[in-house]
Amino acid sequence: MAQAQGFGRRYLKAFFKGFFVAVPVTVTFLDRVACVARVEGASMQPSLNPGGRQASDVVLLNHWSIRNYDVQRGDIVSLVQDTAKEVVLT
Secondary structure, three states, rough: HHHHHHHHHHHHHHHHHHHHHHHHHHHHHHHHHEEEEEOOOOOOOOOOHHOOOOOOEEEEEHHHHHHOOOOOOOOOOOOHHHHHHHHOOO
C-alpha cells in the first residue's frame, strides 16, 4: 500500500512538472512564432477553399516573418479586427 502511494505521488509530481514546463513553452510558441488557423467561407477563393467546398482549409500563420517585416508580394496576410474599437477593415 505504501508503494502505491509513493508511485501515485511520483506520477503526480512528474505530471505537474511537465505541465508547468509545457504550457508556457506552448503559449510562447503560439504567440511569438506561429499558430494554426482555419479559413472558412468564400472570401479567399480561389487561393483557399477552391470550388466553394464546405470543408475549411487549415493554414499556418507565421508571426516571425511579420515581426521582421519579411512580407512579400503574393503573401496572404491575416488581420484581426478589434471589436471593442469598432474599426472597419477595408
